[in-house]
Amino acid sequence: MLVSEIEVVTPATLEECLSIIANEEKVLKLIAGGTDAVVRMKEGKWRPSTWVNIKGLRELRYIIEKDGAIHIGPLTTHTDIISSSLLQKKANVLVEASREVGAIQMQNVGTIGGNIGTASPAGDTLPALYVLNTLLELSTNKSKRIVPIEEFFTGPGRTILKKNEMITNIIVQPQGENEIGIFQKLGPRKAQSISIVNVAISLLMAKDRQVLSGKIAFGSVAPTIIRAKKCESILTLHPLTDEMIQNIAKVAWKEVMPITDVRATAEYRRDMASSLLERGLYRLMRRWESK
Incomplete structure (x- = not known):
């Protein structure tokens, strides 16, 4: 055809x-x-x-706070996200991820709903949405259902979306006053390419470097985005000293499940996943200590 x-x-x-x-x-x-x-x-x-x-459906392009959550329309562009003062304040990890989606021209036209619907394991906004405990509203002309984003993807390019359904709302949980987040990406060229590995981190902090809870999500290291549950469980054991950060990064090397393809070998992806997580945790600690 x-x-x-x-x-x-x-x-x-x-x-x-x-x-x-x-x-x-x-x-x-x-x-x-x-x-x-x-x-x-x-x-x-x-x-x-x-x-x-559906590009002209203005009713699907919005960023609003309602009932303790942030609602994002699926036709919201990455530029909209980057420019949103609400997201900058309460979901900065998503803002950082959107900044890494291709060039400015792509950010201007690409939508968050499209990034989700394409279901690429390398989608830059997806790890950020995972650590923000995102819910997706899926609608038909007769019904709606709400599903956690972690249940939406079934494999590369595959989702639970039915033929007569579409994403009509993206609901993210805002970060609290003592929550900090970061998005890290490795690609062949800065901000112009598909991720070789990416990671999003969100931490709820207590005094000093003590983590009360944390979420870590990796992209491009498995058939879908994965939560690094073993790494997350270690985050709260002791304050995030340099030694603790390095130990968590070593666990990440074992926890990810990458493949070898034309962009990188599985071993290289493991190494980079570990390095990105280590770098991200160091940067988050510097941000926390400067608050």
């Missing part, structure tokens, strides 16, 4: 969009920023009979 032979429909409202994707007879695919679409079509992976262009 030639690209020119693919039908494009543009719903005017969310209600109309949900009605369109309820059609079981057509092979439909949503498109918003479209930053992955041309690449995937050239690879022969994305060839729906109809593209559903």
